[in-house]
Amino acid sequence: MAGLFITFEGPDGAGKTTVLSAISEQFKQAHRNDIVVTREPGGNQISEAIRDIILNPKNTQMDVRTEALLYAAARRQHIQETIQPALDAGKVVLCDRFVDSSVAYQGAGREIGENAVYEMNQFATNGLTPDLTIYVDVPSEVGLARIKAHRDVVDRLDAETLSFHKRVRAAYLRLAADHPDRIVTVDATQPVATVIDTATTLIINAIKKHQRIGQE
Ligand SMILES: Nc1ncnc2c1ncn2[C@@H]1O[C@H](COP(=O)(O)OP(=O)(O)OP(=O)(O)O)[C@@H](O)[C@H]1O
Numbered sequence: 001m002a003g004l005f006i007t008f009e010g011p012d013g014a015g016k017t018t019v020l021s022a023i024s025e026q027f028k029q030a031h032r033n034d035i036v037v038t039r040e041p042g043g044n045q046i047s048e049a050i051r052d053i054i055l056n057p058k059n060t061q062m063d064v065r066t067e068a069l070l071y072a073a074a075r076r077q078h079i080q081e082t083i084q085p086a087l088d089a090g091k092v093v094l095c096d097r098f099v100d101s102s103v104a105y106q107g108a109g110r111e112i113g114e115n116a117v118y119e120m121n122q123f124a125t126n127g128l129t130p131d132l133t134i135y136v137d138v139p140s141e142v143g144l145a146r147i148k149a150h151r152d153v154v155d156r157l158d159a160e161t162l163s164f165h166k167r168v169r170a171a172y173l174r175l176a177a178d179h180p181d182r183i184v185t186v187d188a189t190q191p192v193a194t195v196i197d198t199a200t201t202l203i204i205n206a207i208k209k210h211q212r213i214g215q216e
Pocket residue numbers: 010011012013014015016017018019146147150151158188189190191192193195
């Protein structure tokens with residue numbers, strides 16, 4: 001049976017990393033070696049190197065289309081090296097960010113155009129689409145305040161203006177409204193334990209459904 005591809009999305013500071021690392025730990029304790037947790041941009045040596053270039057606060061001269069292409073390049077390598085082999089082996093891939101991030105951040109945040117960025121990413125993904133996307137939603141002010149309060153190093157994207165982050169969130173909300181069969185929204189202003197429980201339940205239900213369909 002082919003694997004299951006689940007992505008996590010959300011504005012900066014929504015809590016994706018916190019939630020995914022708690023879920024990853026739970027699965028590790030349960031010896032679930034059929035679950036692969038990974039992130040974008042990153043997940044392998046080449047994509048992590050691209051990540052460093054994109055997020056380096058010193059790269060202030062980076063053109064917005066260069067940025068969009070670098071995210072797509074990192075994604076292509078990530079799919080080829082990590083995501084597709086795991087899916088082919090029947091595993092469950094939990095990925096922190098995917099194409100929706102590019103549509104929201106580069107398409108809306110950078111104002112390149114959401115459709116243009118989506119189309120450009122089709123070349124990188126060859127049509128690979130998540131089975132489920134857990135969108136962790138938080139107002140931009142709340143997300144940015146969390147980052148400022150807790151993070152020592154603020155990267156090039158975190159450091160963007162409030163209006164940039166508001167465009168990103170608005171695009172995510174549009175994506176969630178346009179793709180109700182794929183994207184489930186979780187309110188990340190709730191306590192972190194509640195967000196973790198909700199996301200865990202969504203993942204377990206998706207795995208059960210996938211297994212049921214596989215047996216039919
Ligand atoms: N539900 C929550 N309530 C309060 N604080 C939270 C919640 N979730 C996460 N945090 C805190 O907010 C900060 C940012 O969380 P985290 O790094 O997980 O966000 P993120 O979505 O991965 O952000 P980014 O995309 O910028 O990396 C952390 O200090 C974390 O402890």
